[in-house]
Amino acid sequence: MSTLASPKTGARRRPFSGPFNWRRAIALTLLALAVAVSILPFYWVLRTALSTNGSLAANSANLLPADFNLGAFKRVFGLQSASEAIAEGGSGASINFWQYLWNSLLFSGITTACAVFFSSMAAYAFSRLRWKGRDAVFSLFLATMLVPPIFTALPNFLLIKNLGLLNSMLGLVLPYLFMTPFAIFFMRQFFLNMSREVEEAAMLDGAKHWRIFFQIVMPNAAAPIATLALLTFMGQWNEYFWPLLVGTSEESRVLTVGLGVFKSQSPQGAPDWSGLMAATLVSATPVLILFAIFGKRIVNSIGFNGTK
Amino acid sequence: MTTLTKHSGQAARSPRPKAGKGEKQSLARRFGDLKIALFFIAPAMIGLILFYLVPTIRGIYLSFTEYSILGDPEWIGARNYERIAKDPLFWNALGVTSEYVVINIVLQTALALGLALLMQRVAKSTLVRGALLMPYLMANVIAALLWFWMLDYQIGIINQIIEWTGLPRVAFFGSEQWAIPTQALINTWRHMGYTALLIFAGLQAIPHSVYEAASIDGSKAASTFWRITLPLLRPVLVLVLVVTVIGSFQVFDTVAVTTAGGPVNATRVLQFYIYQRAFNEQDFGYGSALAVILFLILAIVAFIQMKFLRGNQSDLD
Numbered sequence: 178m179s180t181l182a183s184p185k186t187g188a189r190r191r192p193f194s195g196p197f198n199w200r201r202a203i204a205l206t207l208l209a210l211a212v213a214v215s216i217l218p219f220y221w222v223l224r225t226a227l228s229t230n231g232s233l234a235a236n237s238a239n240l241l242p243a244d245f246n247l248g249a250f251k252r253v254f255g256l257q258s259a260s261e262a263i264a265e266g267g268s269g270a271s272i273n274f275w276q277y278l279w280n281s282l283l284f285s286g287i288t289t290a291c292a293v294f295f296s297s298m299a300a301y302a303f304s305r306l307r308w309k310g311r312d313a314v315f316s317l318f319l320a321t322m323l324v325p326p327i328f329t330a331l332p333n334f335l336l337i338k339n340l341g342l343l344n345s346m347l348g349l350v351l352p353y354l355f356m357t358p359f360a361i362f363f364m365r366q367f368f369l370n371m372s373r374e375v376e377e378a379a380m381l382d383g384a385k386h387w388r389i390f391f392q393i394v395m396p397n398a399a400a401p402i403a404t405l406a407l408l409t410f411m412g413q414w415n416e417y418f419w420p421l422l423v424g425t426s427e428e429s430r431v432l433t434v435g436l437g438v439f440k441s442q443s444p445q446g447a448p449d450w451s452g453l454m455a456a457t458l459v460s461a462t463p464v465l466i467l468f469a470i471f472g473k474r475i476v477n478s479i480g481f482n483g484t485k
Numbered sequence: 486m487t488t489l490t491k492h493s494g495q496a497a498r499s500p501r502p503k504a505g506k507g508e509k510q511s512l513a514r515r516f517g518d519l520k521i522a523l524f525f526i527a528p529a530m531i532g533l534i535l536f537y538l539v540p541t542i543r544g545i546y547l548s549f550t551e552y553s554i555l556g557d558p559e560w561i562g563a564r565n566y567e568r569i570a571k572d573p574l575f576w577n578a579l580g581v582t583s584e585y586v587v588i589n590i591v592l593q594t595a596l597a598l599g600l601a602l603l604m605q606r607v608a609k610s611t612l613v614r615g616a617l618l619m620p621y622l623m624a625n626v627i628a629a630l631l632w633f634w635m636l637d638y639q640i641g642i643i644n645q646i647i648e649w650t651g652l653p654r655v656a657f658f659g660s661e662q663w664a665i666p667t668q669a670l671i672n673t674w675r676h677m678g679y680t681a682l683l684i685f686a687g688l689q690a691i692p693h694s695v696y697e698a699a700s701i702d703g704s705k706a707a708s709t710f711w712r713i714t715l716p717l718l719r720p721v722l723v724l725v726l727v728v729t730v731i732g733s734f735q736v737f738d739t740v741a742v743t744t745a746g747g748p749v750n751a752t753r754v755l756q757f758y759i760y761q762r763a764f765n766e767q768d769f770g771y772g773s774a775l776a777v778i779l780f781l782i783l784a785i786v787a788f789i790q791m792k793f794l795r796g797n798q799s800d801l802d
Contacts, residue, residue, distance in 0.1 A: 201607060208603045211596075212616045215678055218631050219619070221642060225634065237640035299529035306518035306525065318529070321537040325735055325783055327756050328776045331763055332540035332547065335554075355532020386521045415624035417738045422764065433626045437742050440630060450634055457630050464622050472615045479618065479682040 226250065226455035229265055233450055249455035265451075272442075273427050274456070277435035281460075283346055284420065284431050285413035288353035293406050296360035297398070301390055303361065304368035305376070315365075322358045326418065334422050344426035353413065360405055367401040368394065404478050407471055411464055432460045548774035553767045565774035575775065577750050578758040581665055585754060586733040588669035593729060594722070596673065597680035602710075604681065605688045614685075617678030625738030628675045633658065633743045636667065658744050661751040668752060671739050676732075680725055687721030688714070723794040730790065731783050755779050 224242050225233065232244035248265045251257040253274050257265075302308070303315045333352050342348030371394065379389050395402070417433045424430050430438070439456050440448065468475060548565055550558035569575050604613065620628060636643050636657040644654045657667040691714065699709050715722075737756040740746065746753035746761070753761075759779065763772025 204603050204607045208600070208608055208613065211600055211603070211677075212613060214674070215617050215620050218635060218674075221635060222631055234640050238642060238645040295528035295532070299526045302518075302522040302525035306522045308519040308522040311522070314526070318533060321533065323784065323787070324537060324541055325731075325776075325780055327735065327737075327759060328544055328780050329537060329540040331759075331769065331773055331776055332543040333536055334764075335543075335769070336535075336540070338554075352532075352536040355536070356529035361529060386518070386525070390525070411622055415622075415626075417624065417626050417741075421741070433624050433738075436626050436630060440633075440742065448634075450637075450640075453630060454634060457627050461623055461627050464624075468615070468619065468622055473611050475622070476611055476614045476618055476682070479679060479686065 222454045222458050225451055226458050228451050230447075230449060230451050231265070249449075249451035250459070252449070252452045253456045253459055262452075265449075272435065272439055272456075273430075274435070274459070276427060277430055277432045280346070280424070280428075280430060281414060281432040282463075284349050284416075284424075285410050287346075287350050288413050289406055289410045291350075291354040292357050292360055293402060293409060295354070296356045296405075297364045297395065297402065298390070299356060299361050300364035300368055301394060304365045305371075305394065306386070315361075318356075318358050318361055322362075330419060330422065333419075337423055343423060344429045346424075346429060349420060349424050349429060349431075352419070357409070360409065363405050364398070364401065367398055371397060403471075404474055407467060407475060408478060411467065414464060436460055544773050544776060547770055548777045550770045550773075552769040552773075554769055555767070558770065561770070565771050566778075568771065569774055569778060574750065574753065574758060575778075578753050578755045581750070581752060582734060582736070582754045582756075584665050585669050585736060586730060588666055589672055589733045589736075590726065590729055592669065592673045593677055593680055594725065596677045597684055597725070598722075600677065600681035601684035601688055602714075604685050614678075614682060617681060619678070620675045621679040623675065625672075625675070626742050628671055629739040629742040632667075632671045632674070659748060661748050664744055664748060664751040668736065668739055668743070668754075672733070672736065676729070680729065683725050684718065684721055687718050691717045719794065723790060726794070727787055727790050730786055734779065734783055734786070 224240070226249050227242035227245055227247070228236075229244045229246055229248060236243035248257065248261070252262050252265065253272070255272065255274055299318070303311060303318075329352075337343060337348040337351065340348070342351065375393055375397075376389055379393055384392075415433065416431075417437075420429075420431045420434050421437075424434060436453075436456055440453055442449075547558060549560060549562060551561050551565075552558035600617065623631075635641050638644060638654060638656050638659060641657075643657075648654060655663060657663050695713060695717070696709065699713055704712070735756050736754050737760065740752050740754055740757050741760070744752045746757055755775070756779070759772050759775045762768045762775060
């Protein structure tokens with residue numbers, strides 16, 4: 178982590194001085210190419226979303242939007258009449274985009290808040306408290322990381338079905354509510370390195386563990402909690418398999434699943450490309466916004482789980 | 486993976502209130518903060534039991550039954566597994582998945598290693614790292630749709646470019662030969678930056694003094710890479726490989742959204758096959774047995790990788 182945050186460049190880096198360095202130039206070109214491959218597709222999505230389907234075919238290689246217009250976005254937001262939509266290459270069937278967006282927000286928001294909180298509680302017990310069997314129980318939690326999601330998804334689906342919670346928000350969020358093994362592991366690492374002094378002083382003043390947890394440990398761990406919440410939220414926002422199984426009604430469908438439905442609604446085999454790309458872009462927007470605001474924090478969190 | 490348990494040694498020295506004498510104190514010494522700890526892990530414990538442990542046992546049980554959701558599960562012994570052994574679709578799925586895993590791993594690891602070295606040498610900026618990470622933050626579904634459009638046979642931009650260079654158009658999703666490599670390429674695009682960052686973090690952890698010593702000894706760049714960088718990177722590379730292989734075996738989203746198993750069975754990967762059996766055909770017993778097989782494969786792969794590559798030992802120590 179620390180190595181990521183403070184790259185020591187300065188001294189050895191003189192981009193515009195000295196003799197021209199071929200190897201450096203080639204390296205920079207390759208890196209620029211990789212960056213381009215990573216981000217240019219997003220421009221192509223935007224360009225397509227701002228085009229009309231009719232013009233796309235004729236101008237398929239034009240770098241600018243073909244016949245610039247906002248019809249595709251209107252279609253996604255349900256602001257276009259069915260006849261207009263069909264004229265522009267849409268299916269004319271309405272998509273409850275706002276409903277899906279709301280569902281995605283609920284699904285990701287609720288699971289993130291609960292899982293991060295409960296996982297922090299467990300991490301506290303695994304790091305700051307001393308009790309018999311602690312390491313064994315912690316290993317059990319870690320071991321669940323090895324179970325492939327699809328393996329538990331089948332019985333979990335049956336459980337949710339038996340509880341009568343299919344196609345409900347509760348059914349969607351339930352398996353994620355209580356913890357994720359990764360979150361426990363993540364928070365535990367920070368709690369282990371926290372100084373004990375304030376905590377001990379509070380102990381002497383007679384504070385109980387839950388007060389120490391809420392008033393000392395949690396506030397001091399605000400930064401890692403924020404990072405974890407961010408990562409969890411994005412992960413949940415992008416989740417597809419479980420919502421595909423459990424949330425298939427209009428009332429419980431999230432955006433990722435909705436996108437799949439939108440794609441399959443194409444009339445006579447010719448997909449509504451501009452509509453599809455507009456929907457894709459809008460679905461990715463929350464993550465893009467989070468990335469724009471917290472980019473550095475997200476980037477610096479990579480490398481945590483592996484190397485330190 | 487040793488890092489996971491590394492810190493358990495420095496166990497929390499929990500300051501217990503100086504309680505009374507005799508029995509009360511010895512009890513406290515024996516159980517420590519057990520009572521309060523139970524309170525703190527209670528929610529996580531409920532989650533663990535309800536959604537991990539019980540489902541694991543139930544999944545194994547169901548794999549020995551015939552179960553179509555409507556009735557009750559009926560115990561049929563190992564018959565599902567016998568069926569799997571003779572199921573051409575299963576062997577096809579296994580083959581297709583393996584092909585996907587191999588292409589994905591080779592491409593992704595090689596590209597990521599190259600990118601990490603480039604970052605190390607010429608640009609460590611957060612901006613570059615952020616740009617490379619962007620695809621990883623997108624949903625699989627979004628990556629799939631984005632490339633489904635860019636790789637479209639008729640009007641996709643990639644086929645336009647291919648045509649300009651004078652080569653024939655490629656039916657990326659439509660041909661049996663290309664369907665799996667295409668899926669692998671999409672996921673490589675999505676993960677390469679993330680993997681590169683993991684390796685980059687590993688590179689940063691190699692002390693500079695090692696390189697200085699090598700250059701004093703007259704080591705050339707190439708041999709420094711093969712003899713120093715790569716061996717010292719091994720723990721990180723093993724971790725990356727384990728995570729990527731396990732992740733690739735579970736490919737589903739991109740396939741489900743783009744080709745849905747086709748053309749013919751060319752992209753019917755294991756997880757998609759399990760999904761079809763269990764949910765489309767309501768054959769839960771058979772689906773569970775297939776899931777057990779997938780579980781076993783992943784466990785074996787992880788075990789072999791850790792064993793052979795000695796992932797938990799670092800040459801730095």
